[in-house]
Amino acid sequence: MADIIYAISTYVALAALLLAFVRLLLGPRAVDRVVAMDTLTIISLSLIVCIACLRGRTIYIDIALVYGLISFVGIVAIARYLERGM
Amino acid sequence: MQIAGSIITLIGSVFLFLGALGIFRMPDVFNRIQAGTKATTLGTLLFLIGITIGHTDVVPHLKIVILILFILFTNPLSSHALARAAHHIKTPLAKETVRDDLAEDEKREDREGSLE
């Protein structure tokens, strides 16, 4: 029962990944694409933690930490570039 | 305990889906930032909490707590920087927008600066 609900929530998160990616393809400006990339990163961080619990290996959660840190640095760098150049 | 954790995870993934749907449907950059950040922050927090409750034997709790605190601090911060940059490069607003307080404030500051 619990495993089925976990699988359903993984599929729903995968559908969210597809929707955000469609916005990344369509977005008329660069800022729209950065917003879509932010959402993609957050959703895939959730997927990484889900995979870590399915496999039962705790080292994967460190990768989620690195992922969040790197995405924060990248998005702040892009925002700073768009605002006034680096 | 596992059933409760899985239901919390399902609620979190529904919030993630709603955030992505808001990014897909909203007409404007600022509306997209608004819809994307809030819904996905809450959705990710619920997702992580649900998985931690469901798998108490494998997941180290301290790392999950650090991850949750990190997301809670950095996600609004990055979207604030992004919205500020988007306003600074004069991204066009949607035609339903009724007021823009930041532009009025900047205009008033410019006027006071030129008077001095």
Added chain:
Amino acid sequence: MEFVLIVIISIIIILAAIFAILTKNLVSAIISAGVVSLLASIIYLMLSAPDVAMTEAAIGSGLTTVVFLYALNKIRKSGEDG
């Protein structure tokens, strides 16, 4: 379930790479290349290579994006090519 994840994420990676080649806006191309690296690290993770995944996420998404933006800023400041 993991097979479906791998297939869909691989399709997304291929579409993002094609978009990064075809677009005219350079900032959009840099963002799309960053998305390719971010999703490739999930694929590496699912193929049981966590160290490669960590390196791919750090180098491909963080460092490459910042270096590309720095180079783009230098090019625009010199004014030879927009």
